[in-house]
Amino acid sequence: MTISRSRRPKFLMRTVGALVAAVTVGGAALAETKTDLVWSHPQEPPNWNFLQTGATALTAPTLNNVIEGLVERLGDGSVAPLLAESWEISDDGLAYTFHLRYAKFHDGSDLDAGDVVYSILKNKDAGQSFIKVPLVPVEAVEAIDDSTVKITLSAPSQRLLGELGVTSGIIVPEGFYEEHDAASEMIGTGPYVFGEYRPDVHLILNRFDEYWGDLPYFEKITHRFIPDETAAINALLAGEIDMVASIFGEGLDRVASVAGSDEFKAVVPAPDPVNWVFLSTQVEALKDIRVRQAIAHAINRDDILAAGQSGYGETICQHVIPFTEPWNNGYCPYEYDPEKSRALLKEAGYENLTLDFPYLTIAEFPVIKDILEVQMADVGITLETRGLDLATWLERAFRNGEYEFSNITGVANAQSFICGGGREPFGMDHSELCLEEFDELVRTSDTILDRDAYLEAMAEMVKVLADSAWVIDIHAKSTPTLAREELVGHKGYRYRAQMDARKLRWAE
């Protein structure tokens, strides 16, 4: 076919236009139906075995969506029925009797006491401290009948019921770990079934129509793994996803501007993980409490929260996780006071102290490192910083104790710092801290039956840890979520970064 010169430009434009239309229209659209939800999370767990994997990336899409516990812990720390409809606690606090509701597992089997006995005993042997430690006082778990379970303790435990409402009480079918590959499968009683899992792509959650409770609004949730927060936010702006959860990196800078539009909003939950500085017990200078106090006085928490977290969270001086625990009383032994810091260092004879500071090169840590460097330099302390990726930091600083000053964010409770507990600032075997008063409070507080006395003891415990200044808490962080304006039903708090879909729906 010959096209005359005069017609060539028009022909060319029509051809280009048709090609563009073919490319843009011909591909599969990513539009979801009204009852489908697409959300993203920046992390993917190494596998789905929650007994083995500590990553909150695992609990984010699954806790209370797929897997459920005996009870549910609420935002104020109280406990509500879940798989257990009701329970009794003996007067001596040594026996808990749970009455189970009728519920089905996703494999079609009915929940019974045998499943609870199996699950609690498995949880007690978990490789994760946050699952097994609360169950240490559990002496026996027995099925009284098909729907009644009795847990007998060696000593009373105030925290047990609350922990059964998070991860220590997750219930799976009897024989699950022997008959299934827990690394790639999950069976629970929740409103969503663990569906198609494509590594590095997505996890599909399909509504479980035989769920024992109110069916959630969304029939299908696509949980996409998008590690790059810029890419995730772009996908939200482009309409490809409905929600971007757990923004804690470079995306924090864009939250305010994106949420400022009419189409999107930011959901900021109550703070959960805490950021803290920890000091090595092997350094002579740091054994002098005046030096540790000086370091604590040199830290301006407001600056670190503003720069490291774009202000999302609250400053904190005590190690209380979650932030909403009733014994979090705002006590702050070492307010920002560089003058006092310099005076303490002079008094202790360490006016030019140098400390080795291995820091993480991901998320908020480089920014926090920069600010700590300046703040310490202001009082005469030089931080010799070296950036390490997470794997290397875990090996060298956390496991081998190769640090003098370091910084981390986590969900470790204060009790885990007990002598022999193997947590930083102790770096496992190398750097043990044994505060007699603190250890005694850790051992005894949980066994106090009287609630008020228990709260008082817990407050004293975290106060003693804060006073010692081995662990200097900086802030409790909130990781905001960006979502479409019309997506409502978000929960105002989270445990283990959970993305609770039970009440989510489109606004009418």
Add this chain to the structure above:
Amino acid sequence: MNSRTLALISREALTLLVSAIIGSLVVFGLLRMLGGDVALMILGQEAAPEAAEALREELGLNRPWYVQYFAWIGGFLTGDLGRSYSGGYDIFEQIVVRFGPTSLLAFGSLFVSIAIAIVVGTYSALHNKDWTGAAVDVAAQLGIAIPNFWAGLMLVYVFAVLLGWFPAGGYVPLLQDPGGSLHSLVLPIVALSLSSAAVKTRFVRSAMLDVMDEDYIKTAMAKGRTFRSAVITHGLRNASIPVLTISALQLGSLLAGALVIENVFVIPGLGRLLLVAVNGREVMVVQSVAFVILMIILVMNFVMDVAYGLLDPRIADKKAAGHG
């Protein structure tokens, strides 16, 4: 097959084998030097110390390095690369699955960059005396200078977020939906091909300019062709050899660039697998993927060297005589 050809192929195959062995040792050794605790990466920082030690033992991380190396190489030869420490997936299977998106991205970018270079380079040469040709030259310089991840982010912002013409990320498998797959790869391919297209454009332009002054152009015109037609017909043939040579050399950087682009566009290819595995200290995955990429480049070079030797026997003779 004559003796010269056999000698050429044998020589190049030996080079390939030696390079592969040295490459495998380098990849293996460097990863061992990286350090990092795999068990803690899998279990998390709240893992009980005894659980972490038990996992290290279970994964065989405490075995001597040479035992681990020969176990890996042996598995490579039998097609069994073992399983991921954390996810438990079959490594060979994952490499095969992810090879598709990465090769679509890398080879797609290669062909797109060749097409862009031919068109733009020719245009620039034909208009080398006016401002449009100069503008193209400047654009080529910018194409070399602009990082592909930045180009990717800008393309996403304009064509996905603002205009909504293309998806902001994600990948649709080709066999599942060919149209959707290609649609999802338009922006990543453009982002990845810009730099290599800019480099090739300059080669094409240079080759075309050389041709323009040749006598056979005048001869072709005397036979009735226009100047433009004569230059394009003869010049492109002239430009094709260096363009193909550069393309083969650029394949390595395209595969490396694909790693970044896969992250920007959330494409589950080899690059993403490598990045996640490096962060998670999945040494078996990293060394296997790195070795696969290494072998692709080595095999491409082997093919090119043999092809040159066959096309031009003088090259084969020079190599045989040890002159390169």
